Amino acid sequence: MTHHPTGTREDWLKARLDLLAAEKELTRRGDELARRRQAMPWVRVEKDYRFETEDGAASLPDLFRGCSQLIVYHFMFGPDWSAGCPSCSAIADGFNGIAVHLANHDVMLWAVSLAPLAKLQAYRKRLGWSFPWASSAGGDFNFDFNVAFTEEQQSGGTIEYNFRRGGHAMDLDPAPEPIAEVAAYCGTDAPAYNRDRPGMSVFALQDGVVHHTYSAYARGLDSLWGGYQWLDRTPKGRNETGIWWRRRDEYGND
Template identity: 70%
Template sequence: MTDHKTGTREEWLAARLELLESEKALTRRSDELARKRQELPWVRIDKEYRFATDEGTASLADLFGGRSQLLVYHFMFGPDFGAGCPSCSAIADGFDGSVVHLAHHDVTLCAVSRAPLAKLQAYKRRMGWTFPWASSFGGDFNHDFGTSITEEQQRSGVVEYNFRSMDVTPTPEPGDSPIADIAAALGTDAATYRRELPGMSAFALEDGVVHHTYSAYARGLDGLWGMYQWLDRAPRGRNETGIWWRRHDEYDNRPEPDSRSCCGS
């Protein structure tokens, strides 16, 4: 039997109309935030970044694909990983459906990771994805845009992530911790796994010059998780106490996840 309150249709409608006002206020606030994002000053990028793509070596300007706007998802896939991060994979499952629509609205959506291109291509085939995915292997792109840290930075203890200081001092992980489990599944260790971080960045190309316009990290990526937008409207909401999701080809015959979480806030 449900432990949630029940009521009549009339009671539900009254409560729903009250909630509707709050939803409308949130929508108006979200529209306002979108305008403020677009009003951020653009920062010219003069540094030469090089990427490996399916079409060959590319510059940052090349990643625009002839369009004037570029959205980059910083996918957690380090050079030493055997597969992509499962959380990033859950987000990326929604990319293919959006890429074609964005392309017809002068926007290119592309993932970028530090792993070599061959690893990205193999994983992309496994997942059945078709969206553009570039390798920044050997370059500074992910470091410069706040989604990768070096071993030296990790040893130093504190880095800037999500526009604030974050302690990344390596600490021993219990052998059965979520981080250790994920790292082991990627064929690496917890410290190496933690050197990659999620994020997204936006760029504009104008008169042949690339500008950085926006970046977001951590919970700033919530809106990109399509499954969470649905869960927030489900009867029990997110209803989670830990990491429950898997890569989409790993759900069959999988044990139930435990209640521990590695997610940041």
């Protein structure tokens, strides 16, 4: 049984007003961070990246589909996996509703993964998604944007993720039990799972030239995970003791 302080309505209102001041401060700080993201220097993308989509082969400029801005969610789904990462899947459950709004506000949203297109399409159909999803199989895109790594990088300890080398749970050998559990859940082993990592990257198209404007990884993706935003407002919070989430069609199967 959870023991928590109780009080009167007046106690609650005083605490809530104190918290409101802190929340407003956080909102203003968030606005400031958004301005700093928008002020980041743009880096011209020189390489000709190629993707496979449901409409055929595509270049990075093709993914903009008439918009001037592009968000790519780097969805963890390795070439030999039997299913996508459940954490990425939980985040992607929020894409369907928002993608149409973004597309009508000059922003295209895509998921991109290393798995073959047919595997991505089957998984997307299984989970009832409609957002665009491209395969980058055989190319450098995931590697260049620091969400995929080679066995040599892994064995040599030279993986650089989230703008630093080492220091991540996914770098540990042996892998922590939760990571081994999720790897098995995807039909792979922990080392292979850890060579594919989550992230998001943003691009701008101006005068026919693509520029990389922003990327985020690891906890930098928390705000994209809608479920966490709801949990953070409940009395028990995230209340995590392990991997509690499942793919949306797997609840009740335990």
